[in-house]
Amino acid sequence: MLKKVIMSIPLNIDEHFFTSINLGLLNNIQNKNLKCTFFKPISQIEKYNFNHTNSILKKYYPNIKLINSLKINDINLLNNTIKYNSIINDIIKKYFQNINNTDIFFIEGMHSIYIEQLLFKLNCDIANIFNIEIIFITSIFVKYETLEEIKSKINILFKNNLFNYNIKKISFFIKEVYDKQNHNPFFYNLNIFKENKLKNKKIIHNTLISLNDNTVCIPWLKNFIFGINLKYICNYLKCNTINIVYNRIKYILFFNKFFFIKKNFFTKSLVIISINDIESIKKIYSIISKNIVCNSILFTDTISANNTNYFFLKIIKFAKIKKITILYIKNNIYDVYSKLQNIYKYSFPVYDHKLIFNIIKYISPYIPENFFLKKYKNYKFYISPYIFKYNLIEQASKLKKTILLPEGDEIRILQAASICSQKNIANCVLLGKKNKIYKIAKIYNLNLTNIDIIDPDLIRDNYIEKLMYIRKHKLLNEVKAIQLLKDNMVLSAMMLKQKEVDGIVSGANTTTANTIKPALQIIKNLPRFSIISSIFIMLLSKNILIYGDCAINPNPNYKQLAEIAIQSWETSKIFNINSPKIAMISYATGNSSKGIEVEKVRRATKLVKNKFPTLMIDGPLQYDAAVIEKIGKHKAPYSLVAGNANIIIFPDLNTGNTTYKAVQKTSDIVSIGPILQGINQPINDLSRGSSVEDIIYTIAATVIQTKLKNKT
Structure with missing residues (x-):
């Protein structure tokens, strides 16, 4: 039975940390003996590949079910409304095909520093579609961000990106980096741990926890935590090899003759020296000849291993005896430094099993024990x-x-x-x-x-x-x-x-009258109705509403208004609108005012109730009282509809059409319609400004209406 649907979303973070957190979370799920399904919606866009977690799970976690990802050959498809919707539909289809028989459905967001903004919107859209739990994976820089700046960052995140998203819970996994400017985690820095920074870390962690009890801060110094696979560096730089012992290193050291020798330091380091720096080569030879253990040495500016440098040849001889890896490369030392700045930045070593399990071992203690067992409170599901x-x-x-x-x-x-x-x-x-x-x-x-x-x-x-x-x-x-x-x-x-x-x-090119007149004369309305009417299906961000009548009847009387309500209710059922609740709209709520228009709405409501006693309908209600729960409870405390209405019946065409267009345009939402109802066979009218997408959904709606055509 499905317990949770979770999605991790990267925000201003490197791929290494993002993948590491996801692996830690998935390992935690496995340790809880929970059935897990993993879904990376899109694994590749053009040349940008984000399939690392999938590859690792396939190799090391056979019990986690993997769903095949989409691949997009042209990034411009994400900027085309119809193509974008088609991609989203494919993602939804894969979701529903695989949602059964799993405890945790884990969706990993897409990540690429090259198209981060585009992917962030796509990630948030996917999270919104499934109204799921979000895990944001982001970073802070202790030295350069004050506590107020961190608070502001989180607040901005909530307001700008999550305000319109209906989600169950938000969690933050935050990468702590101690010195943004001076510390690259792959290069040695003797002053990396300072007391004031450790103190700062504790203050920040506590502050974030007080801001949000679902915040986890993880100190992130990759070289101290994981080490680097020397084979990966060798392949990355395209080094030549003389003596090979593929060890794991924690430091990369650009060596010079003034370097201070620290005990046991060379056992964990890749030492990089220019072949032209004779004094430094003498110094490193002196070190290894004194039985100080050295892991590996990379010589730059070296075209061939047949170098005449005496100490270079002696180092090679010692290396074979002491099992020291010797590499050389023709690039100069500055090129090598530049390239190493970006190692692991754009990729993840998916086939380095020791590194992967070190990552999981390090991450796991930071994940709260009951992270995947918490139940949601006050969560309202919606389509x-x-x-x-x-x-x-x-x-x-x-x-x-x-x-x-x-x-x-x-x-x-x-x-x-x-x-x-x-x-x-x-x-x-x-x-x-x-x-x-x-x-x-x-x-x-x-x-x-x-x-x-x-x-x-x-x-x-x-x-x-x-x-x-x-x-x-x-x-x-x-x-x-x-x-x-x-x-x-x-x-x-x-x-x-x-x-x-x-x-x-x-x-598409004609007026509504051109469509309606032949429909009335030839197809005619259903025998039980005296009129035909129309609805729009309004796809709001947090609700699906039906608006009627917004296109056909200018000023219906109370009997016609009742028919519009009944027709809209019947239409809602074939479109699977759950628990239809009808609000008959007026400028007054309940008995707060009197007048001809209010009385028309009141009589129409009563007529519907008499015909269908079990139908959830109320009126007159003002629009805000009909759709906003807090206002509905205040203005109509005993109403079963107020605040939760999903079928909105307007008293006349002027009110309905104006409201429909105002809501559609100001909220920038999709509306489907007008959909004609009360007619013997399905005929639907298009707006002359209809987009291709509008026409597609109107065609689909017309198909679905055929289910009602023989009902009398």
């Missing part, structure tokens, strides 16, 4: 917008329905149809001239292989008699029928009426 859209597409693809698109030569329609076909969202049929459509498709490189194209001029005559029969009460004659069928929307409605297709999506 995020991305998951709602994913479910919409998945649900539509299972129904295998055919959707007619009358505006077949409109570029946005073609792009949406191509994507819907590729993802099996719907079988799309285009109305239009084949030559024109294929010409546009070629220009925009669109694949229309599995999409049917029907020339409307070749089929109009097929529906003349049928249209005359449907409109016989209006005394429609043949001439008028021929004239009406020249309108592709009328023709499309006739095709739907004859059940040649399952639904229609139109309106």
